[in-house]
Amino acid sequence: MPQPDWAHLDMPEIDFQDIIYFAAPKKDKDRPKEIDPKLAETFDKLGIPLKERDVLAGVVAVDAVFDSVSVTTTFRKTLAEKGIIFCSFSEAVKDHPDLVRKYLATVVPSSDNYFAALNSAVFSDGSFCYIPKGVRCPMELSSYFRINARGTGQFERTLIVADEDSYVSYMEGCTAPMRDEQQLHAAVVEIIVEKGADVKYSTVQNWYPGDADGKGGILNLVTKRGICKGDGSHLSWTQVETGSAITWKYPSTILKGDYSSSEFYSVAVTNNHQQADTGTKMIHLGRGTKSRIVSKGISAGVSQNSYRGLVRMAKGAQNARNYSQCDSLLIGSRCGAHTFPDIQSQNPSATVEHEATTSKISEDQLFYCNQRGIGPEEAVGLIVNGYAREVLSRLPMEFAVEAQKLLQVSLEGSVG
Amino acid sequence: MGHGRYIAPPKGQYQVQSGEKLELQYVILPGESRDLEITVDLAGPGAQAQVKVLYLCRADEKVRIRVVMHHLAPECHSTQLINGIAGGQADVRFDGTIVVAPGAQKTEAYQENHNIVLTQEAKVVTKPQLEIYADDVKCSHGATVGQLNADELFYMRSRGIPESEARTLQMLSFLSPVIPAGREEEIESAVRSL
Numbered sequence: 001m002p003q004p005d006w007a008h009l010d011m012p013e014i015d016f017q018d019i020i021y022f023a024a025p026k027k028d029k030d031r032p033k034e035i036d037p038k039l040a041e042t043f044d045k046l047g048i049p050l051k052e053r054d055v056l057a058g059v060v061a062v063d064a065v066f067d068s069v070s071v072t073t074t075f076r077k078t079l080a081e082k083g084i085i086f087c088s089f090s091e092a093v094k095d096h097p098d099l100v101r102k103y104l105a106t107v108v109p110s111s112d113n114y115f116a117a118l119n120s121a122v123f124s125d126g127s128f129c130y131i132p133k134g135v136r137c138p139m140e141l142s143s144y145f146r147i148n149a150r151g152t153g154q155f156e157r158t159l160i161v162a163d164e165d166s167y168v169s170y171m172e173g174c175t176a177p178m179r180d181e182q183q184l185h186a187a188v189v190e191i192i193v194e195k196g197a198d199v200k201y202s203t204v205q206n207w208y209p210g211d212a213d214g215k216g217g218i219l220n221l222v223t224k225r226g227i228c229k230g231d232g233s234h235l236s237w238t239q240v241e242t243g244s245a246i247t248w249k250y251p252s253t254i255l256k257g258d259y260s261s262s263e264f265y266s267v268a269v270t271n272n273h274q275q276a277d278t279g280t281k282m283i284h285l286g287r288g289t290k291s292r293i294v295s296k297g298i299s300a301g302v303s304q305n306s307y308r309g310l311v312r313m314a315k316g317a318q319n320a321r322n323y324s325q326c327d328s329l330l331i332g333s334r335c336g337a338h339t340f341p342d343i344q345s346q347n348p349s350a351t352v353e354h355e356a357t358t359s360k361i362s363e364d365q366l367f368y369c370n371q372r373g374i375g376p377e378e379a380v381g382l383i384v385n386g387y388a389r390e391v392l393s394r395l396p397m398e399f400a401v402e403a404q405k406l407l408q409v410s411l412e413g414s415v416g
Numbered sequence: 417m418g419h420g421r422y423i424a425p426p427k428g429q430y431q432v433q434s435g436e437k438l439e440l441q442y443v444i445l446p447g448e449s450r451d452l453e454i455t456v457d458l459a460g461p462g463a464q465a466q467v468k469v470l471y472l473c474r475a476d477e478k479v480r481i482r483v484v485m486h487h488l489a490p491e492c493h494s495t496q497l498i499n500g501i502a503g504g505q506a507d508v509r510f511d512g513t514i515v516v517a518p519g520a521q522k523t524e525a526y527q528e529n530h531n532i533v534l535t536q537e538a539k540v541v542t543k544p545q546l547e548i549y550a551d552d553v554k555c556s557h558g559a560t561v562g563q564l565n566a567d568e569l570f571y572m573r574s575r576g577i578p579e580s581e582a583r584t585l586q587m588l589s590f591l592s593p594v595i596p597a598g599r600e601e602e603i604e605s606a607v608r609s610l
Contacts, residue, residue: 333521333550339546341542346536350533350561352559353558354542355558357556358554358556
């Protein structure tokens with residue numbers, strides 16, 4: 001299987017022999033009951049300090065994945081009472097082998113693509129979540145991924161199964177401390193949505209993007225896919241991508257059940273030498289399926305930001321409907337913004353609409369802000385937040401605040 | 417992976433210099449399988465280009481339309497409008513790219529592609545793409561794939577217009593922005609043959 005080269009990315013060669021495929025935390029024998037201060041610092045950077053998390057304790061359950069073994073899983077009891085399974089993958093394999101066997105690799109088979117194959121071969125842990133029939137998950141489930149050992153590739157696997165008429169909101173946050181060499185992250189996320197179920201999947205990704213000269217940073221090569229298996233099911237993707245040196249990520253939905261629907265909301269920010277090639281795939285198979293894509297790209301510095309999306313209306317997609325909107329915002333004259341949509345229709349009753357615009361922050365807008373005593377940096381932050389509002393408002397509350405801060409931090413120094 | 421940077425496409429068929437305006441118009445009639453490739457370089461400041469394509473398919477035609485609009489100089493203006501109707505077992509594909517080279521500031525580039533699919537067997541693939549390496553630009557593209565509006569059809573039928581006539585009227589109005597002057601009758605009879 002060759003490494004794919006169709007993306008609009010300038011990718012350094014990856015030495016797959018030079019990657020540590022399994023790294024357990026240092027204190028593996030006596031797992032700490034409390035999260036150590038260095039990790040707390042990372043959470044601080046994320047804008048959710050531990051103390052605040054205590055306050056939020058009743059709301060968020062965290063399955064934190066540090067290096068390759070899950071250190072802590074909280075709130076399992078409350079969830080267990082409802083029959084919800086939320087644990088690390090290694091535990092799921094031991095405790096619920098039937099469920100894992102039934103659903104694993106049904107959405108993303110090992111032969112799917114180069115990086116999914118790599119993940120399938122070497123993945124050691126991840127998160128597993130199962131919501132039983134008719135259960136509405138009472139809290140936001142959350143998993144924090146973090147790469148902290150030098151030269152460690154992280155190969156995580158997430159499997160979310162929402163059984164009939166259930167609901168879950170799942171959040172994923174990613175962060176990596178500063179490292180010189182490029183680190184590889186090749187994760188796979190699979191989501192199965194049964195009849196009448198509703199899954200909301202949110203991501204805030206702020207991995208180390210490399211320094212101002214483009215040295216170091218994470219290579220984020222992720223395969224995320226969900227299937228709306230049953231009739232009337234719903235899957236919603238929301239992502240805020242501000243980190244990573246290279247992002248290669250297309251959260252996709254297969255709309256198989258009749259009248260199922262899916263949404264994709266994305267904000268991707270690139271600054272300095274960052275490159276992002278991200279978007280979605282909506283594959284309409286069932287009758288009356290609906291999808292909506294809203295993508296906002298922001299590029300600054302000398303970065304390249306691409307939207308790549310596929311909307312396919314198969315023969316059986318009677319009366320299916322899609323609407324896509326992709327906007328790009330350019331800050332500075334040396335960056336690039338690109339749109340690569342692919343629309344395929346094989347059904348006369350299906351309707352597909354795609355719209356894209358490219359623009360920059362106008363002098364007038366900046367002048368207006370400056371005139372009222374708002375500094376240039378602050379003004380850009382303000383305008384960018386307004387531009388991304390449609391997507392940010394879809395995020396769960398705690399995440400939205402954090403994401404807003406992140407946008408501002410990522411664009412620091414981009415106004416000249 | 418190794419092409420995240422600006423790479424100039426090969427030299428185009430048409431070079432438009434400063435102060436010049438290029439207008440291209442193509443009509444692809446039923447029964448015609450065509451592989452249309454149009455590459456335009458807007459090479460001088462202020463150059464303008466307009467591309468219009470109309471296609472109609474009713475059998476097993478294979479229509480390929482490729483447009484590359486390459487903005488090399490500042491203050492250039494381009495529009496693309498590609499409208500068509502696919503019936504029968506037609507296989508239609510549109511690849512449109514707007515490339516705005518670094519330094520081509522004050523560019524205005526618009527691209528629109530609208531398709532109507534009439535039958536279950538017809539297939540339309542559209543890839544409208546933007547590659548932009550300058551910041552002071554106004555670029556947009558829009559693409560739609562759909563069917564004739566049922567409400568409009570109902571409106572006309574409720575006023576005594578027969579269904580086939582109403583459908584013809586709808587198709588003609590859909591195509592009207594790309595129908596070249598003087599060829600209205602020819603296009604109308606082609607639409608009636610669908």
